[in-house]
Structure formats: structure tokens, C-alpha cells
Amino acid sequence: MLSPTGRPMRFVTYAPPPPLGRFVGRLWYYAAPELPDLLERVLPSGAMSLLINLAEDELRWYDAAAPARCHRLSGIAVCGAHAEHFAIDTAEQRAIVGAELTPGGALPFFGPATEELSGTHVSLDALWGREAALVRERVLEARTPDDKLRALEAALAARLVRPRGSSDRAGDPAVDFALAAFADPSRAYTVADVTGQLGMTSKRFIRTFTEQVGLTPKRYCRVRRFQQAIAAIERGERVSWAGVAAACGYYDQAHFIHDFRAFAGLTPTEYVARRRERNHVPLDG
Template sequence: MRFVARKPSPALAPYVARLWCYESGALTHTRERIVPTGGMQLLVNLHEDELRWWDGAGLDRAHRMHGAGMQGIYDRPFAIDTIEQRAIAGVSFAPGGAWAFCGVPASALARDHVPLDALWARDGATLRERLLEAYARGEVLRELERVLLARLSIDRLGRDLDVHGAVRALHDGMTVRALTDALGSSEKRFVRAFVARVGVTPKRYARVLRFQRVLARVAELERVEWARIAAECGYYDQSHLVHEFRELSGLTPSAYVPRLPEEPNHVVLG
């Protein structure tokens, strides 16, 4: 397994968290459950010209498209094909950052994967070929950054919203009403701008952030006490945590076993 990541250039830093490339040999399992992270990603399969994923209550509804696409924000689980992980390059966007490259509100991509040519036309259709050439030269992340710099378009969509500040406040447990008061904005206007930039409502996003805090806390502990984690992460009680955990991941807390400790959002399906 080989994972290479780099921070973006200063021009991209407000919108991009990192650029990355992942390579692995054949895995013993064929599919993985992906739990919600609150993020959006650009994905390019360098192993084959296809992206495959499954959603639905049983993760049994199959989808496929060409090998370059945009993954919208998810607030429920989906499954991926591990064959794609033989060689895949991607961009993990900062909260609210993908809008600067998509040309559509983030809400239009929520809970879905969208072919890149549907968003970027010819540039999207040819991106995989460009990255394959760069991959052969060992320059795939540099080429990916060049593409993003050329696509960067800052328009008025949600321009008046401090997404990073709003996300930090939600992460710290501030309510939407308190946040809108602090921003001097009406709740309706704030929610509309947030959904356009991030893809889901601030309340839904805050639930995903809280769920991610649970996963981070679990990774730190040798012995997990769910009642204690519920209290630490802002749930009413353990039953509230269990309900939220099941709704967001499709699993009970006791059934959650990540593929690796450093990959808490990937759960082996078989």
C-alpha cells in the first residue's frame, strides 16, 4: 500500500484540503462501506476507466460511471469497489470549497457521484487521460493541481458566508440559531447559503461532525465505553448515540470495525 498526499498551493488552500494518490495490491475483500465524513471529493480511477458504488438501505443498489467523477457530500453510508483502490487519485475539498470548481451548488451533488464531464464538459472527459500521462511521469499530483488552478472560479455563490468559521462553530457545538445571531444573519438566509456551499443543512452537517468526533474518540481508546463517549461528544445519552450512529453509518456502534485504525471511514463489507 502506498499513500501520497500534499497540501495545495496558497491559491487553492481556501478550497482544497489535500491532493492525494493511493495505490495498493489486491485486497482480500471486494467492497467497503464508507461512512459520512462531511466532505466532497474529486476521484479519478487510474486502474480502470470506471467508478462503481452502491447505496440504498442494504447497500445493494449499484451505480457505475466513467473513471473521473465528483463525489458529493454524504450523510448516509455508501459502498465502494476495492478494485478501484489499485490506483486512484483524488482531491479532498475543504468544507464548502468544491463549489469553486463545480459550477453548480454543492446541494446539486449531495448524496451522489456525478461524472466529471457533466460538470466540466471536455475538460472532465479528458482529465483521466491527462492524469494517466502524469502518473507515468510520477507527477500526478502536480498535474492535478494545475488542473484545479485552471478551473478555479470564484463567483457570488455563497460568497458572503464564512464557511470555515461556521464549520468551526458547529464543531464546537454552537447551535444554528446562536451562530446566525453571531453572524448577524437571518437563519433562513444562513441555511440557504450553507446548503449551497456545503451541500446539506447546518444541522445535518453538525450531526455528521459529531459522528466523526465519536470515531476519532473510539480510535484513541483501548477500551470503549459508549456511555462515556456519548457524554463527551454531546449526545443526550448512550441510546441517542446508538440511534444516530445507526442512522448515519448503517451500523450499530458494536458492529463498527474499521478496515485499519488510520482509516476510520472504511469498513470491510466482504
């Protein structure tokens, strides 16, 4: 398979079954050994991820406002829920494995730190101690891409079991209800709609949701709508910005373009022209 730049690549993805599948949307392996060295903007998805660099024991990310500022982490790290874009360098993507968590699915793995991880990246050893390095070693030792994904799956599944052997660590049912409501394509639920149906105060709901998801309900919904627009673009259809705005629930085309620029740092037209793959845009220079 060739990457969007025409270079050889391999991409393998796997959706784990329940109970892990409730918390992990997909595991993935990506290898593109001939990628050129460049900085690349990553657009916000609102999801949290666990990343393992297989090529070197380091992961790097760069501030959106100051791309020259490099943050260096160990080769296994957590990317918190983001509502802003950030930058990475493509050398990290020459061989990498990741786990994309479901919205609200981080609680079993990171506990109360979920909210603190919002908008940043953290070496996993800060959360899991020595176990983080052991997980990376097991994934490195696995021979094939599928084996590597199974090794990561086993490590994550082990985190679902409480010390006393009880079942997975579920979050607050109110958050599960809210996430399902926000994903309902038949109606645009507001925070007021959800709190009214739950019988919770707005303050309590926002606090509970943010602790479990890593973003406030309002920011989560904005990022989700932004990603719906990205999905419409990536379907490869002839894009009408007015049509995308209407389909994704924006007030009008101007509102859509303003919100898109706020999250991407680019207009929709610039994104279409410059993207390398979904949510990834090479930076100039």
C-alpha cells in the same frame, strides 16, 4: 507498507498551500494492487471529493439500501457531500487519486451544482465537459504518485481563476463564519446562535449554507459530530462509549449509539470489530 488486510499498499497525501488550500483539504494517492474483490461500506464524512480511477476508466458505487444496484460512472467523478453511507467495490481502490474538498470548498469547482450533488456521485464530464477527460489523461501520464498529485493540483488551481483573471471564487462570508463556529471546540454553537450573530433569518441562512456546503447546517453538524466519534475510535485509545458520547457533545450514551447507527448502519462496537480502515467497513457476502 501493508494495508489493514496485510497486503502491500502505497498511500501518499499532500495538503496544497493557499489559495488552493482554502478549498482543497488534501490530495491523495492510494494503490493496493492485491486487494480482493469485495463490497465495502463507506461512512459519511460530509466532505465532497473528486476521484480518479487510474486502473480503469470507470467508477462504481452502490445504494446503501440496495447494495446489488450498481451505478457506473466515468473514471473521473465527483462524490457529493453525504449524510448516509454507501458502498463501493475494492477493485476501484487498486490505483486511485482523489481530492478531498474543504467544507464549503466546492463552489469554485462546481458552482450552483454543489447542492444538487448532495448524496450522489456524478461523472465529472457532466460538469466540466471534455476538460474532465483531459484532467484524467494528465494524471495518468504523470509518472510518480507525487507527479500525479501535482497534475491534479494544477488542474484544480486553474479552476480558481475567473475567465477575466480575477482571484478565487469565495463563497458567502456567512457560511465561512458558520463553519468556523461549528468547528469551535470551546463551545457547541447551534444554528440559532449563528443566525443571531449574523443577523440573518434562519430560512435565509439554511438556504445559503446548503447551497455552498451541500448539507443543511443541522445535518452537517450531526455528520461532523459523528466523525469526531470516529476519530476518537481511530486514535486507538481504550474506548469508553460514555466517554466518547460526552466528549463529542451527545446527550448520553444511548443518543450516541442511536446516531452512530443512523449514519453507519452499525453500532460503534460493530464498527470497531469490522472496519478495514477509517470510514471503510467490508460488507458480508
